[in-house]
Amino acid sequence: MAFYCPDGAMAQQLQASLEDLEAVGRPGLREQVSITWVRYGSSLIDSASPRSDLADFWADRPAGAAWRGDQARYPASVVKLLYLVAAETWLQRQLIDDTPELRRALADMIRGSSNDATGLVLDLLTGTTSGPELPAEAFERWSLQRQLVNQWCEQLGWSEWAGCNACQKTWGDGPYGRERQFYGANLENRNRLSSDFCARLLHGVMAGALVSPLAGGRMRKLLARSLDPGTRAADPENQVDGFLGEGLPAGARLWSKAGWMSQARHDAAYMEAEGLAPMLLVVFSEGADRSRDHQLLPELCRRLINPS
Template sequence: MTHVRLRLVAVIITSVLLAIRSSAGTAPTPVSPPAPATQALVDRAAADALAQFKGIQLTADQLAITLIDLRNPAHPARGSFHGDAPIYPASVVKLFYLAATHRWLEDGKLEDTPELRRALRDMIVDSSNDATGYIVDLLTGTTSGPELPEPELRAWFDRRNAVNRHFAALGYTGINVNKKPWGDGPYGRETQATRLFEPKRNALTTDATARLLTEIATGACVSPARSEQMRQLLARDLKTPDEQARFSAAALPAGSQLWSKAGWTSQTRHDATLVELPNGHRYVLVIFTVGHASATEIIPAITRVIVAGLLAPTPAS
């Protein structure tokens, strides 16, 4: 009898673990502590930027940076400056909706249709807010529309949090990814939800964004094949850079390759990049700036310091 009970308990525990794994999509990726050399490089880039842009009153609390050195992909080296600060991400949030869509597709929760692929392409390549709204509807089983009675609104908002639950199960912290990006602003039930529930806006940290981009870079986001599909959409042409590529392109050496998702509003200017330098050295660099949306040189200036540091000869041990 005791053996039967033990076997039953083992079966139940195994079933629960499998259910958790299925709902999360994969096991949480551990976040490595900062690497001393990488952290020193990030600290130098931040200090240089604060000094260089003192004239426009750039302050430390308006800047966040995370660098992941992928020289050894099996052991990424991380450094960050205010990397855990939640910041309104503008269109950088679309990276998270892209990854969630591929998770849903992999799990059979979404049908892979030409219209869905068109929306993914427009969301990432062109940064279309309309396409993103469609993707959010598909991911969460919700739609925008007229106001709802509060009980219905609460049920609607619970469904709208599906992407938040997914990333929380993967160990992501400090983020909120349940809002559509808007041009003129939300209306109807979207406004209701903003008034009734916290947090009021999307939020990302540069640490979380860099982690996701690193997983996409290394084939660990959903699957190697789906990570490659995501990278194809994120690829930018440095010879004829579009508006997004121009955020960091000027700071990259000739022959570099760039995958990126930028975000900007009247108050924010961000860039999340995966770069392969001409020597094959790859890194992820995420830079968020607040209060200086028109200061187009901050992100390239930081990128130049990072690139120079990564290309500098490593002292012999």
Template sequence: MELDRIAKEAAGASETAAVAIRYGGESGGWREDKPFYPASVVKLLYFDYAVEHFPRRTAEFERALRDMVVDSSNDATALVVDCLTETTGGPELEPADLAVWMAKRQRINDWYRHRGCDHLNVCQKTWNETSYGRERQGYGPNMELRNSLTVRESLSILLEFLERRPDPPGYLWREAGDPQFDGYLGAIAPKGWRVASKAGWTSEVRNDVAYFVSPDKQKSLGLGVFTEGTSDRLESVREVGRAVLARIGLF
């Protein structure tokens, strides 16, 4: 099965979309190594890192993890990032102190890069508005250290996470009624198939990575769709996903 061709056709060869597919032991994609602003998809990586490195978690930290993944809470994400990197927000720092602070913020990047993820930057919190103080300093003067992910790496991380440990808390598994299901790839799942996913959105991007598994667990599909442009791109995530499933023969 020519998954590269399927991905390109499903995306309409658009230069504002990226697609990654894993199906039947094969992989393919369209612009799958193009860096995108991930929005809340980055929370998948923070969850992955937390589960791997913090097997014993306090009730409050667990509450934050749950709210970060299930509800996509930015407030919860702020606590998680602080705990994972042993940093906190606050007033601006002098250069020497800022260097120490930023080095700590690189812990998550370092772990993923050691695993072969070379195109990512995941060291920033997610914001309802914007960053201030040392958090703003941490982006660099020209925002060059903004979070960045490719759809290929994002999907691979989701699938590897579920393979290593099938999400014991169940936070990634979605059902109808969940905005991250109804508005994104979950909405196009074949009848009866389960979906584990993490979506992200801003006024500039609409992104989702998802794992679909059949009721008998004999078939599965990994699919990631990232889009960028104007705020009306939400439908395109579903449309691209629906086109992929149709070409594979699942829709």
């Protein structure tokens, strides 16, 4: 069962928006995207922390709709959101040390989407390091260690995890040595996440329902994006322009983690704007054309944040 309650009117609005966006020069769009959209009656921020039983929070399902929301796709840098939550979980369980270097890596991983920082974080989470190819027995041990985040996700018991995989670093030029060995001959072990899973993860982060309220506050601080034009102009890779945040009205607030590469343009965002219902929106779009499409995500956000 989805963490949101399916809403027929939202589903119709989402489908109509996709049909319109496909009709203006985006053939095949509906096969290229996965979307999960959730709308709230009031602010989601820290809404779980006053509750003594988190089961009550998860049982209170907001209205939502999805398009191919359960389809696992390559998540690009959106996987860094999951690694952030995992790091805060490991810290709470005292499985890793809370050091200035770890905090610097987490900040750079989320704010600037640094692949180098992500590599350190995943090394700490799994007790593995990159390097030359390994002989069979050593590689088997290494591979088991690298599955620790997957094992934790499985233990969450979320139906949205089905078909997902999160055990790889993120790259600029690509993996080498044992990292390439771990991908498999046909890249069958690439990361895979669904928009439904990422939406539930971000839902929990924003509400303070994962790890602890204090950790939730730290994660939200890293995910916060400035919509100030001057700030955005000073940072061409601001994760707002060309993504969902660009579609927000002036004065809105945004928390997000984008992902982009030659074959993908994704975003996972929670947003609040005066006079409009708060909403959470995760969009995965695949293919070279979608990667270069700077207008798709902003336009979809504009269409969905306003009631039909």
